[in-house]
Amino acid sequence: MKLTVSSVTTSLVSILFSVKYASSIFCYDCNSAFDPRCGEEFDHFNLGVVNCSLKDPIDHIPPMESTFCRVIKMDIYGKVRVVRKCGYVADDYKMNSCKRQTGTGELFVTYCSCNTDLCNSSSKCDRDLAILSILSLLAVYLFKTSF
Template sequence: MRRGVRVVWPLLLVLGFIIIGSDAGTKWQKQEEKKPEKLICYECNSLYDARCADPFDPYTLGHVDCNLKDPPEHLNSTIKPALCRKIVQKVQGKTRVIRGCGYIPDKRHGNECVKRTGTHEVHVTYCACTKSYCNIGHPGTYPSISVTVAALLVIVIKFLHIE
C-alpha cells in the first residue's frame, strides 16, 4: 500500500502542473481578447497539415492576427475581419478541416454551427465565432483538459487501490 502512495505523489505533482499550465494559457488568451482591435484565429487546412484535423491541439499550430492579413482578392480591400471560422467538409467519406479568418459578418450568436448536406455524399459544417482563439471547435465538442486529467487521476487511484 505504501509503495502505491509513493508512486502516486509524483504523478499528482505532474498532473497539477498540467492543470495549472492549462489555466495559465487560458488566462493569457483571455487577456488577448480584451483588445477589440485584434482578432486572432487559428489558421490551417488539414489537407496540407494533419494537425489541423480533429481532435485539434491548439498548442501545436500557430495563429494569425487577422487584421494583419490582406482580405481575399474577391472582397473589397478595405473590409476588416469579422470572425474566426472552422469548416468541416466531408466529401465521399474524406474529411477536411479548415480554420481561419472570416470577413463577412455572421448573423448567428456565439459558436452556433450550420450543417448542410448535398448530393454525392457532401456534408459541410460551418462554425463562426467573434472572439480570438475561438475556432478550436464547437463548444461542448471536446472535454476540457481539467476534466480529462481528473478522469485519469480517478483511474490511476482505482488501479493502485489507494483509499
C-alpha cells in the first residue's frame, strides 16, 4: 500500500475531527424561571440537550471550550431557581461535587459541577447537597455538644 500526501492529510484531518468530537460534553441547558421542568423536580423529557463544544462563546470570559456541566440552585427569599448549563471556568472546589454559599439575608446558592455527559440532572446534585447538609448538621451538633 502506497501512502500519498492526500491520504495522509485526509487521515490526519479525520483523526483531529474525531478527537474534537470525542472531547465534547453534552449537558442539559435550561432555566427553571422559563421552564418549570428544569426545577428541583427535574423532568429531562424534551428538555434541551446541548453539545457544549458547539455553543457560542460567552462574552464576559476569554474564549475557551466547555469541559464540564453545571447546576446552579439559587434559593432567594424562599423562591428557588435552578439553572443547568455548560461550565467554562472551573471553581476551586472538587469536580463532581457541590459547593453551597450563603449571601446576605436569605440568599443561598449551590453550585454543582460534573464532567460526564448529561450529568447535570438533579439526582447527583441533590444527593451531594443532601450529604453536604447532613455533614453540616452533624458538625453543628458535635460543636454544640462539646461546649
